[in-house]
Amino acid sequence: xxxxxxxxxxxxxxxxxxxxxxxxxxxxxxxxxxxxxxxxxxxxxxxxxxxxxxxxxxxxxxxxxxxxxxxxxxxxxxxxxxxxxxxxxxxxxxxxxxxxxxxxxxxxxxxxxxxxxxxxxxxxxxxxxxxxxxxxxxxxxxxxxxxxxxxxxxxxxxxxxxxxxxxxxxxxxxxxxxxxxxxxxxxxxxxxxxxxxxxxxxxxxxxxxxxxxxxxxxxxxxxxxxxxxxxxxxxxxxxxxxxxxxxxxxxxxxxxxxxxxxxxxxxxxxxxxxxxxxxxxxxxxxxxxxxxxxxxxxxxxxxxxxxxxxxx
Amino acid sequence: xxxxxxxxxxxxxxxxxxxxxxxxxxxxxxxxxxxxxxxxxxxxxxxxxxxxxxxxxxxxxxxxxxxxxxxxxxxxxxxxxxxxxxxxxxxxxxxxxxxxxxxxxxxxxxxxxxxxxxxxxxxxxxxxxxxxxxxxxxxxxxxxxxxxxxxxxxxxxxxxxxxxxxxxxxxxxxxxxxxxxxxxxxxxxxxxxxxxxxxxxxxxxxxxxxxxxxxxxxxxxxxxxxxxxxxxxxxxxxxxxxxxxxxxxxxxxxxxxxxxxxxxxxxxxxxxxxxxxxxxxxxxxxxxxxxxxxxxxxxxxxxxxxxxxxxx
Numbered sequence: 001x002x003x004x005x006x007x008x009x010x011x012x013x014x015x016x017x018x019x020x021x022x023x024x025x026x027x028x029x030x031x032x033x034x035x036x037x038x039x040x041x042x043x044x045x046x047x048x049x050x051x052x053x054x055x056x057x058x059x060x061x062x063x064x065x066x067x068x069x070x071x072x073x074x075x076x077x078x079x080x081x082x083x084x085x086x087x088x089x090x091x092x093x094x095x096x097x098x099x100x101x102x103x104x105x106x107x108x109x110x111x112x113x114x115x116x117x118x119x120x121x122x123x124x125x126x127x128x129x130x131x132x133x134x135x136x137x138x139x140x141x142x143x144x145x146x147x148x149x150x151x152x153x154x155x156x157x158x159x160x161x162x163x164x165x166x167x168x169x170x171x172x173x174x175x176x177x178x179x180x181x182x183x184x185x186x187x188x189x190x191x192x193x194x195x196x197x198x199x200x201x202x203x204x205x206x207x208x209x210x211x212x213x214x215x216x217x218x219x220x221x222x223x224x225x226x227x228x229x230x231x232x233x234x235x236x237x238x239x240x241x242x243x244x245x246x247x248x249x250x251x252x253x254x255x256x257x258x259x260x261x262x263x264x265x266x267x268x269x270x271x272x273x274x275x276x277x278x279x280x281x282x283x284x285x286x287x288x289x290x291x292x293x294x295x296x297x298x299x300x301x302x303x304x305x306x307x308x309x310x311x312x
Numbered sequence: 313x314x315x316x317x318x319x320x321x322x323x324x325x326x327x328x329x330x331x332x333x334x335x336x337x338x339x340x341x342x343x344x345x346x347x348x349x350x351x352x353x354x355x356x357x358x359x360x361x362x363x364x365x366x367x368x369x370x371x372x373x374x375x376x377x378x379x380x381x382x383x384x385x386x387x388x389x390x391x392x393x394x395x396x397x398x399x400x401x402x403x404x405x406x407x408x409x410x411x412x413x414x415x416x417x418x419x420x421x422x423x424x425x426x427x428x429x430x431x432x433x434x435x436x437x438x439x440x441x442x443x444x445x446x447x448x449x450x451x452x453x454x455x456x457x458x459x460x461x462x463x464x465x466x467x468x469x470x471x472x473x474x475x476x477x478x479x480x481x482x483x484x485x486x487x488x489x490x491x492x493x494x495x496x497x498x499x500x501x502x503x504x505x506x507x508x509x510x511x512x513x514x515x516x517x518x519x520x521x522x523x524x525x526x527x528x529x530x531x532x533x534x535x536x537x538x539x540x541x542x543x544x545x546x547x548x549x550x551x552x553x554x555x556x557x558x559x560x561x562x563x564x565x566x567x568x569x570x571x572x573x574x575x576x577x578x579x580x581x582x583x584x585x586x587x588x589x590x591x592x593x594x595x596x597x598x599x600x601x602x603x604x605x606x607x608x609x610x611x612x613x614x615x616x617x618x619x620x621x622x623x624x
Contacts, residue, residue: 020518020522021515021518022515022519023515023518023519023522024522155519155522155523155526156519157519157520157522157523157526157535157538157539158516158519158520158523158538159516159519163523163538165523165526165535167526193511194511195510195511195512196508196509196510196511197508197509197510197511197514198507198508198509199505199506199507199508199509199544200507202509202514202517202518202544203333203334203335204470204471205514205518206332206333206335206514206517206518206521207334207335207467207468207469207470207471208469208470209518209521209522210332210335210336210467210469210521210522210525211467211469211470211475211477213522213525213526213529214467214469214477214479214525214529217525217526217529217530218529223469223477226469226470226475227469232511232514
């Protein structure tokens with residue numbers, strides 16, 4: 001019996017990872033998005049259901065990033081004849097800085113790849129997910145896309161040509177994420193960043209990214225923590241996040257290895273050496289946010305080494 | 313019989329390593345400087361001989377970086393009573409971009425440390441060599457100092473506080489160095505660099521340094537080569553080196569893995585996968601320089617994993 005329906009999960013991602021603006025990202029096990037895809041008898045792509053998006057995402061298949069990416073892929077492999085229906089189940093907030101659009105797009109592309117029996121490495125889908133991100137965010141930055149697709153911790157060594165490198169990471173590194181429910185659109189979060197920076201700050205930054213990469217290769221969690229400082233982007237974006245420095249203080253005092261902004265925010269994340277510490281960090285951060293009248297979601301997860309996966 | 317005379321070699325170094333301005337450096341086996349140090353019966357430091365410096369370096373022990381650093385060290389350990397005489401034998405050109413002053417200072421400090429039977433790790437001498445460099449170059453940048461002292465390939469993760477990380481490197485990586493005899497003083501070479509840079513160029517640069525670090529940990533020489541691109545400093549400093557881009561072209565066509573400026577120049581260096589290729593690269597670069605009327609020195613070396621050593 002040929003499979004004609006598939007359900008796929010793709011993970012949320014933390015991009016930038018504090019000192020790796022635009023070049024580092026990792027995937028988490030929770031949250032993530034789900035896509036249900038059904039092959040149909042006649043050509044054309046439809047979207048029959050979207051849940052969890054508060055009505056924000058378009059059903060028009062020419063405007064939804066998932067369907068646009070899938071169509072781009074089908075055209076590329078010469079299978080424009082394929083007809084299919086998409087259900088998109090958002091299991092994470094939109095505009096959270098957790099790679100929400102990447103997760104949906106990766107889920108869609110991984111679904112069609114599997115439905116068509118394409119056994120090539122998922123990383124071959126990278127250009128198609130990038131296309132979707134360009135549409136969603138106005139730029140095709142791979143630091144959310146690549147970890148969502150390939151899992152684990154990844155480095156975008158180069159954008160032209162695109163070169164993605166899988167990095168090792170300590171297995172006992174846990175990620176605490178809190179999403180404060182305030183609005184920070186990606187486009188605007190990018191616009192407030194200065195185009196020109198001081199060379200001396202850049203030197204500090206690349207010393208740190210080099211330290212972080214070393215720490216990942218040597219399983220040195222303390223070095224990873226010391227290296228996760230951002231003198232360039234964080235001081236600007238921190239303004240968009242309520243009580244950011246207070247939240248950092250709370251996280252570090254609760255045992256965090258490091259703390260920073262996930263992607264363009266407003267989600268913040270911390271690394272911790274065990275899930276209990278990660279949970280405590282989140283509880284204290286949420287309590288502080290509640291105290292200043294801000295609702296939040298929280299997630300605790302290890303790093304997702306797998307990327308998207310077929311469910312059921 | 314107590315040892316009261318010692319002869320020490322300390323290696324030349326290649327700082328910056330193309331994409332790691334101010335934070336990366338490695339030591340080579342050739343060239344390097346030698347210091348002969350002799351304990352004396354009465355306090356005070358004298359310099360009795362300097363060779364190979366074309367009369368450029370001061371005999372005044374309060375002005376020579378070697379004696380100043382040694383005195384600083386003796387004061388620090390409470391041994392201002394120690395008297396000694398220094399011979400400095402420069403075996404590499406001054407102002408070459410090969411860490412000439414670092415090599416001399418490291419040799420001097422390693423000599424006194426050994427003479428006094430101090431068995432601590434050589435890296436403990438770092439602050440004292442930094443002091444010497446501050447005097448010689450007007451800044452205490454550790455990217456020459458640390459590899460000269462510790463050997464191998466090092467990362468200055470942070471300057472405040474100073475944190476130096478030893479990096480692994482492929483054992484079959486050979487370094488071809490050519491020093492064209494033109495004058496590029498370190499101080500001036502720093503001054504022509506812009507204080508402000510474009511964020512997008514910095515992103516390119518930290519993608520590359522992250523790629524280089526990954527390549528060093530994974531023994532991936534091709535990745536090391538691809539990552540060694542500098543969009544920030546090299547385009548400015550290249551102007552100080554005759555036919556720089558032509559030299560790069562010659563090196564790459566002769567089988568170099570990568571090519572760039574050593575430190576602040578004018579020395580250039582290439583990585584190669586075997587010593588024969590390294591020699592050929594140097595021959596062709598020297599032939600081109602000769603053709604445009606410029607004399608040069610050349611060195612072929614593996615990476616020096618040891619740092620300074622006692623001779624005889």
